[in-house]
Amino acid sequence: MYTAFRFTFLLALGLSFSVLSMQPACAAKTAGEPGTVVNTPPDMTYYALKGDTLSSIALRYTEKLSNWSIIGKRNKIGNDRTIPVGSAILIPLELLPEEMSSAKVVALAGQATAKNTAGAETALEIGATLTEGSQISTSRNGFLSLVLPDNSRISIPSNSQVKLSKLRMAKYTQSPRTEITLVQGRVESTVTPLESNKGRFEVRSPLAIAGVRGTHFRVGVNDNGIASEVLGGKVAVGKPEKPATVLLPAGQGNIVSRNAVGKPVALLNPPTLSGNYQLQEKPTVQISIDKMERATAYRAQIASDSQAQNLLAEGRVSGLDTDTRFKFDGLPDGQYFVRATAIDGVGLEGLPVILPFTLKARPEPPFSVQPKAKLRADKVDFAWTEAADAKTYRLQVANDAAFKDILLDQTGITDIRLTADTLKPGTYFWRAASISQKNGQPDQGPFSDAQRFVLMPPQQAMAPFTDGGDKELSFNWPSEPGQKFLVQIGRDAGFTSLYLSQELDKSELRIPRPDAGQYFIRVRATDPDGYIGAFSSTQKVSIYSRWTTSNGEALMSSGGAVRAGY
Structure with a gap:
C-alpha cells in the first residue's frame, strides 16, 4: 500500500516537474518585439519585456492581478515567475477590459432623433456619432442606418425606438461588445463575424434576447410577442432569464411571447413582383406583388443600395386586399432597389x-388637350398644356397604342400646339413629352399616356345653290345614319x-324665300355618340329680287324666272 502511494506521488511529481521544466522553453520558442501586442483571436499575443511576470502582465492588460493564473494555464506556465524577454504570452480576449465605442449615422431619410443619457434630444444627420446609452427614435417616414467600428450595420426603419444599451470594445484589440435594446418597432442587423475575436452582439427586448456571432437578422415587436427572423448565419434566441434557448438557422424565425419561446418556423419565400416595375415613368412609384399562400401581409421598402440597408421609404399592405400594390411618392429620378417580403399569420416576415x-x-x-375621341377635319390640331421646366416638346402619332408603327415624330417643338395635314381618315394614337435642359444637354422626360382618336372626313358642304326664283x-x-344637325x-x-x-333631325332644310341679298350658310353634325363636329365650309347664297304673279309665284319667261335685280 505504501509502495503504491509512493509511486503515484512520484509520478505526479515527475509530471509536474516535466511541465514546469518544459514550459519556459516552449514559451520562448516564439519571440517578437518586446512590449508589442498582436491580435491573434481567440487571444491577444503579448511579447514580454525584461522583468515581466504573469502578475505584472495580468495587471497591465486585464486590470486584475488575479487573472495571472488564467493566463498561466493558457500558456501552460505553472508559477508566477519572470518571463524570458520576447516570449509570446497568450492573453484570452475575454479577459481584456472594455473601452467605449461609438456608432456613426451613414444613411438617413426622413426624421430621426437621438436622446442622450442626460435626456437631451437632437435631430440626427448623416455623419453624426452616437455613444452608449443613446436612444434613437424614427418618425413615420424616418429611416436610419448606423455603422459600428467593425463595419457591422444596424438599420432602423420607421416608427421604431432603439437604445444603444452597450457600445464598447475590448481594449487593445477592438473586439466589439454590443447590446441593442428594441423598445418599439423593428431593427435589422448585419453583423461582421465575431466568433474568432470573441466579440458579442445582442438585441434585447423585454421578452427576448437574440445573440449572434456574425449574421444577418431582424428583430421586431408585433402583437404576438418578439419576432426574430434569420436571413444569414445563426441566432441564439431565448428569454432574458434563460438566453440561447433556441438556435435559429438562416431561413427560420420564431416568436417569443410572455409565456414561451416559440419553436423555429420556416420563413415564407420571397414574393414575386408583377408588371413592368423596372422602369417607373410617373412620380408615384408603383410596385405590385403577386399573392402568396399563407401570406397575411406584404412589406415593400425602397432603398438606395443593393443590400437595402439605406432605406428611403416603406409600406405595408394586407394580404386580404384585392390590390396588393404599393405606392411611393417624393422620390427624385434615379436608380433604386425595391425589397419585398411576405408576412405570415404570426407576424414573421419572410x-x-x-x-x-x-x-x-x-x-x-x-x-393632352386635343384631339380627343374623334374629329371630322381635313387636318388635325394637336394641343397640350405647358409643362414645368419644359423648353421644347416632342410629339408622336402612331397607328398603334404601342407606338411601333409611328407616322409622325416631331421634336424641338417650341409651341404647345402643332397642326398635321397629312393624316388620312383612320384610327390613330398620339402622345407628347417634355424636353428640358440638364447639364447643358437636352433631357427628355417620359411620354404622356397615349390618346386614341378617330379621324373622319370633314363635314361636307351643301350642294351648290342656285336661286331658281321659288x-x-x-x-x-x-x-350619316343617326346624325343631327x-x-x-x-x-x-x-x-x-x-x-x-335651326336644329334638324335630317340633312335637309326648307325655308320660305328670304329677302333679296347675300347670305352665307353652314352646317354642323352631331353624331349618335354625342360627338359634335366642326362646321362645314361656308357657302355664299345669292337671293335676287323677282317679278311675281298675283298669287306670289315667280313670273316666268322662256329663260326662267324673271329677275328684278338684288
Missing part, C-alpha cells in the same frame, strides 16, 4: 427579394348676324 428599378419621371409630360328654298347635304344662315361671312339657326 425572406426578401431585392430588385433594381429606374425612376425617370421628369420633366413631367404635358397634359317661293321656298331647299338645302341638303351628305349625312345645326344649320346656320348668316348675313355676313363671320356669322355675327344670323338670319337663321
